[in-house]
Each structure stands twice: as C-alpha cells, then as structure tokens.
Amino acid sequence: QKVEKAIANSSLSFSKDIKKLSKKYKKMDDDFFEELEEVLIKTDMGIKMVLKISNSLRKKIKSTTSEEVFKETLVEEIYNFYNEGKKIKPINFEDNRLNVFMVIGVNGTGKTTSLSKIANFYAKQGKKVLIAAADTFRAGAVEQLEEWISTRLNNKVDLIKGLKQNQDPASVVYDAYEKAKNEKYDLLLIDTAGRLQNKVNLMKELEKMYQIIRQEDRKAPHELFLVIDATTGQNGVIQAKEFDGVAEVSGIVLTKMDGTSKGGIALAIKDELDIPVKLVGIGEQVDDLVQFDVDQYIYGLTV
Ligand code: GDP
Secondary structure, three states: OHHHHHHHHHHHHHHHHHHHHHHHOOOOOHHHHHHHHHHHHOOOOOHHHHHHHHHHHHHHOOOOOOHHHHHHHHHHHHHHHHOOOOOOOOOOOOOOOOEEEEEEOOOOOOHHHHHHHHHHHHHHOOOOEEEEEEOOOOOOHHHHHHHHHHHHOOOOOEEEEOOOOOOOHHHHHHHHHHHHHHOOOOEEEEEEOOOHHHHHHHHHHHHHHHHHHHHHOOOOOOEEEEEEEHHHOHHHHHHHHHHHOOOOOOEEEEEOOOOOOOOOHHHHHHHHHOOOEEEEEOOOOOOOEEEOOHHHHHHHHHO
C-alpha cells in the first residue's frame, strides 16, 4: 500500500495532466502531442525518452483515439522502452554461498539508510549478514552505521570496521571477507565512500576491493548498487553517468520515492545507461525498502 501511495504521489501530475489534455484537445493532433511532451518531461524521464515515446505514439495513435486506448498504448510504449536493452535480472542473491554486495553513492542520497535497509531485508529472512564499514573517509560514517544496527536492526547484523579513520578501505574489506567466509555468512554488504570529487581515487579504491574479493570468488561482487535520490531529478541521471564511468553498476537503489519525486528518473537511467532500478526507498524507516516492480511502477504512472 505504501508503495502504491508513493508511486501515486510521485506521478500524480502525470495522470491528472493526461486527463486534462484529452479533455482540452478534441483530437490527438500535433498540438496535443506537443503538450503531452511537456507533461512527460515533468516526470523526469528525460528528454530523450520523452521524444522516443512521443514519436512512436504519433505513429500509432489516430487523432480520434479514445483516452482509454491512448493510455493503454502509452503504458505499452513505456513498458517496451523500459525493457529494451540488456535483460533485466532480479537481485543476484543465492542461498548457500557468500553473497557480496557493494553500495556506492554520493553523501546525502540515502546510502547508509539504504544499506541498513538491505541488511534488515535479508536478516529478517534469517540470513546471516555482515556489514563492512569501508567508508573510512567520511567522519561519522561508521558511527551512523553502528547507531542503525543497535537501534533499528536490534543487533541482528554484524559490523566490521577499521581501526582508524582514513584507513585503507581495502584492508577493511579484506578482514570482512575473511570473517564472512570463515563464519559462513550469507551476505557481506560493503559500504564504500562515494567520493565523486576524486574519481581516480575512487576508481583505484574500488579496484583494490574488487581484487581482494575476486581472488576468492571470481563472480563477486554479485551486486554493485548505486544509490540515487529520486528527488534530485535529472541530477540523479548525471550522477549515475559519472559513477557508471568509474565502476560497473549493476543496479540502482532509488531513494525518497515517497517524497516529491516525479519518479520518471527510473526510466531515464534505464534508457541512457541501461541500468535497472532494483530497489526503491519509500521512507525513513527500516522496512521502507521494496524491490522495484516495473509493472506496478508503470501502471502507477498512469492511474
Ligand atoms: P547518506 O549520507 O547517503 O548515507 O544518507 P543517509 O542514509 O544518512 O540519508 C540522508 C537522509 O535521507 C536521512 O535523513 C534519511 O532518513 C533520508 N532518507 C534516506 N532514504 C530515504 C527514503 O527512501 N525516503 C525518505 N523520505 N527519506 C530517506
């Protein structure tokens, strides 16, 4: 229910505007499409996606098409464009192995919150979860994680941290991986510093962590999540592009979808970078994280 509400809120203007549009224009002519493009742009799906959808619809829609059929066709178009490109895979978690997920993202986007929510999601299913506090750069990052674990995760997950600030994050990852392997954890969640200002350093840092992990498991890390704040609109897309140039992001965690976001950013990122949104943050509480369901999302955009 909370998900539906979040999507409805995020797209309210979209559905209302379409209703208004089809009332205003008796025929679905050029003027109608021009205004439709403005409506779609407001959803944050990005100008490229808007033009693709609009151009494709212009070919399919007759000027006498009903609002109902129009909406159905629009949903279909968005769906098809979303599913273009690489096949979208669910979260790469498997039982009976040590799963390794890394989380990156700019400060303030909701990285710590999301990481804690992911930890909670698996801990609640009885999985043994270890968090590696490898963001040794930001003052307070470790304390924030500790606070989440003790207050909201009821100490259901474990944490491994460095001994001092600015410690080589790779050494934290090394210790964490050893512990996770020896003590048969199901999931190792690695929090990393999302220092975009210093891309070269970030790249080197990530590369070092990869090497440590891949020595043990060639297929790990199994997910590299990038946290993006949905309320930042097209800035989120720019951020995603920057990070994607540094590391191979496997999925987006789109936070604050319960806020004033327009939500279309999921489409823009998929369209421009071919990275799917895998998780959606819909609040500040520990359970406010859901797996992204494209059917629900697209349907939500138009009701
Ligand atoms: P970090 O600096 O990226 O680690 O960001 P934090 O995890 O500390 O989150 C920054 C702020 O965003 C905090 O106030 C969080 O409660 C809030 N936040 C994170 N995710 C969500 C979300 O999905 N919805 C809402 N409403 N707030 C969120």
